Amino acid sequence: MNDQAVVAPTGVVTADGLRVAALAPVFLAAFLGAFLVWGVGFAQNDRLHNAAHDTRHSNGFPCH
Amino acid sequence: MALFRRLLFAALCAGLLSGAVATLAHQFGTVPVILAAEGHEPTPAVGHEGHGHAAWEPAAGLERIFFTALADGLTGIGFALLLVSAYALRGGAMSPRRGLIWGAAGFVVFTLAPSLGLPFRLPGAAESPVFDRQVWWLATAVLTASGLALIAFRRRLPWIALAVMLIALPHVVGAPQPVAPGGTVPDDLTRRFVLIATATSLLFWLSLGATTGLFYRRIVQRA
Numbered sequence: 001m002n003d004q005a006v007v008a009p010t011g012v013v014t015a016d017g018l019r020v021a022a023l024a025p026v027f028l029a030a031f032l033g034a035f036l037v038w039g040v041g042f043a044q045n046d047r048l049h050n051a052a053h054d055t056r057h058s059n060g061f062p063c064h
Numbered sequence: 065m066a067l068f069r070r071l072l073f074a075a076l077c078a079g080l081l082s083g084a085v086a087t088l089a090h091q092f093g094t095v096p097v098i099l100a101a102e103g104h105e106p107t108p109a110v111g112h113e114g115h116g117h118a119a120w121e122p123a124a125g126l127e128r129i130f131f132t133a134l135a136d137g138l139t140g141i142g143f144a145l146l147l148v149s150a151y152a153l154r155g156g157a158m159s160p161r162r163g164l165i166w167g168a169a170g171f172v173v174f175t176l177a178p179s180l181g182l183p184f185r186l187p188g189a190a191e192s193p194v195f196d197r198q199v200w201w202l203a204t205a206v207l208t209a210s211g212l213a214l215i216a217f218r219r220r221l222p223w224i225a226l227a228v229m230l231i232a233l234p235h236v237v238g239a240p241q242p243v244a245p246g247g248t249v250p251d252d253l254t255r256r257f258v259l260i261a262t263a264t265s266l267l268f269w270l271s272l273g274a275t276t277g278l279f280y281r282r283i284v285q286r287a
Contacts, residue, residue, distance in 0.1 A: 025068035026152045029075070033145025040138045042198055046119030053121070053187075054128070055135035058086075058094040058261055060175055060184045062197035 078275035079141030089264035101186035167273015181239025190247035192240035204234040
């Protein structure tokens with residue numbers, strides 16, 4: 001990983017186009033985030049639902 | 065994977081801090097209203113909403129507060145990961161102030177737009193099938209995020225016209241509505257819940273925006 005890509009003011013998207021090598025960790029982070037939100041807010045498992053119940057209602061995630 | 069570790073660490077710091085803010089706001093704001101609504105249900109607490117069989121659920125009191133705090137923390141980390149990924153894709157220097165703008169956008173995408181069609185609901189309210197609502201909720205969030213991105217990053221009339229259409233589309237189609245009206249929740253309790261939940265959500269998103277901006281700058285952009 002080239003840290004220049006991270007520090008550069010234009011970030012990982014440079015004038016040369018997308019730095020494909022830098023995109024993998026970014027998409028991995030986004031996927032992990034989406035997975036966490038899905039687990040807390042959307043998974044239709046009774047135990048997960050009951051554990052996260054008040055959070056789901058408070059955040060307006062569709063519940064029940 | 066140096067970049068992934070930095071993104072993850074920044075998201076952990078911001079998500080846990082904002083999750084703690086959300087936990088406080090929920091325990092003092094929304095949870096008392098949820099508990100009051102459950103008091104109006106025919107079979108309070110155990111196996112409510114007619115799941116038919118009683119699955120495990122946290123015991124009232126500390127255990128329930130603990131799991132709500134845990135869920136709030138994981139929600140914070142999850143949304144923080146989405147935000148820092150967006151910062152990395154977008155590029156450019158971040159700061160808490162810039163993060164606030166992203167946080168406000170997060171509030172519009174994940175709270176305001178979905179709640180226009182699917183308002184905050186309390187336990188015991190009349191509802192349409194949960195899967196239909198989840199599909200509409202997710203589609204609305206994705207379309208609203210795409211529309212806002214076009215407006216913020218393209219700034220040309222044809223793109224803005226497309227953005228308006230994307231943002232309006234789920235509301236033109238319409239959210240799934242309850243099959244039968246009614247439910248056991250008094251109207252004034254629902255109104256109070258909508259107000260408090262919207263306010264706590266705004267607080268959470270502004271906190272998440274500012275903290276992700278701060279930790280992204282300190283952890284990801286630090287040379």
